[in-house]
Amino acid sequence: VQLQESGPGLVKPSETLSLTCTVSGDAINTYYWTWIRQPPGRGLEWIGHVYFSGTSKYNSSLKSRLTISVDTSRNQFSLRLTSVTAADTAVYFCARRCSAGTCPLDYWGRGTLVIVSS
Amino acid sequence: SYVLTQPPSVSVAPGKTATISCGGNNIGDKSVHWYQQKPDQAPVMVIFYDTDRPSGIPERFSGSNSGNTATLTISRVEAGDEADYYCQVWDSGSDLFVFGGGTTVTVL
Numbered sequence: 001v002q003l004q005e006s007g008p009g010l011v012k013p014s015e016t017l018s019l020t021c022t023v024s025g026d027a028i029n030t031y032y033w034t035w036i037r038q039p040p041g042r043g044l045e046w047i048g049h050v051y052f053s054g055t056s057k058y059n060s061s062l063k064s065r066l067t068i069s070v071d072t073s074r075n076q077f078s079l080r081l082t083s084v085t086a087a088d089t090a091v092y093f094c095a096r097r098c099s100a101g102t103c104p105l106d107y108w109g110r111g112t113l114v115i116v117s118s
Numbered sequence: 119s120y121v122l123t124q125p126p127s128v129s130v131a132p133g134k135t136a137t138i139s140c141g142g143n144n145i146g147d148k149s150v151h152w153y154q155q156k157p158d159q160a161p162v163m164v165i166f167y168d169t170d171r172p173s174g175i176p177e178r179f180s181g182s183n184s185g186n187t188a189t190l191t192i193s194r195v196e197a198g199d200e201a202d203y204y205c206q207v208w209d210s211g212s213d214l215f216v217f218g219g220g221t222t223v224t225v226l
Contacts, residue, residue: 034215044153044161044204046215057213060119093160101208102167104151108160 001025003094003109011088011116017081021094021109028052028070032097033077034105035068037090045090049097050077084116120209122218129224136192138221140205143186148207150188152181155202155220164203165190192223200225 007019021033029052037045048058050068058066067080081088091113095105123141130136140150150168153161163172165181168188178193192199205218 043202043220044155044206044217046217049215059214060212101210101213102149103208104163104166104206105153105161106163106166106172108162110160 001096001107003096003107005092005094005109005112007092007112007114009113009115011084011114012118013085013116014083017079017084017088017114017116019079019092019094019112019114021077021079023075023077023096026096028075028077029072030099032099032103033068033070034095034097035079036093036095036105038093038111039087039090047079047092051099086116088114089116090114119212119214120207120216122205122207122216124203124205124218124221126219127222127224129226130192130195131226132195132197134195136195136199136223138190138192138203138205138223140188140190140218141186142188142207145186145188145207146184148183148209150181150183151206152190153204153206155204156200161204195223195225197225199223 002024004022032049034049035047050056065082070077091111093111094109096107097103152165154164155161168183180191202220204220
């Protein structure tokens with residue numbers, strides 16, 4: 001199983017950050033697909049996840065700006081974060097989790113750095 | 119919201135044992151997972167469901183969980199074990215993932 005994040009590395013303040021995670025080696029319609037981020041020099045922050053059915057759950061601190069969606073035909077899932085600020089600068093990781101809430105994140109992408117700056 | 123507390127850093131001599139704690143209210147009732155992150159790399163799961171070890175992870179890595187503290191133990195520490203370690207649980211009350219703040223392990 002491999003996950004690969006893609007998207008712009010630079011986003012202007014107040015604009016929208018959009019990332020895609022492409023899954024290979026596994027069908028997307030079996031697991032929960034998760035986004036995590038890590039600001040420079042800081043710890044991991046769970047952003048949210050989506051199930052293949054489209055059901056999603058978000059970190060309450062980001063919920064008003066966040067959409068996570070899934071495209072089963074392309075074996076991809078995506079993150080969309082609106083009205084970004086410098087505080088959204090981070091390495092963004094995508095990861096896989098099985099369907100039970102207690103499941104760990106067993107496969108991760110390598111991460112992609114997104115800088116919010118004008 | 120549920121909070122996980124880890125010490126910021128742990129230092130250990132080669133060949134000795136490193137112990138990393140993860141504190142949380144009644145964490146013993148939850149399933150705890152541990153991740154290792156080396157510089158500029160993605161995290162890698164080293165312990166899942168409190169005590170299980172994924173294939174490819176050395177037996178030197180072990181975990182326990184009871185009461186208000188979960189623990190990751192690294193025996194016979196090697197230079198290659200230098201990394202940040204994060205504990206993680208799922209908070210069923212809020213249906214949210216929670217990470218600890220991370221612990222930097224330094225091999226002296």
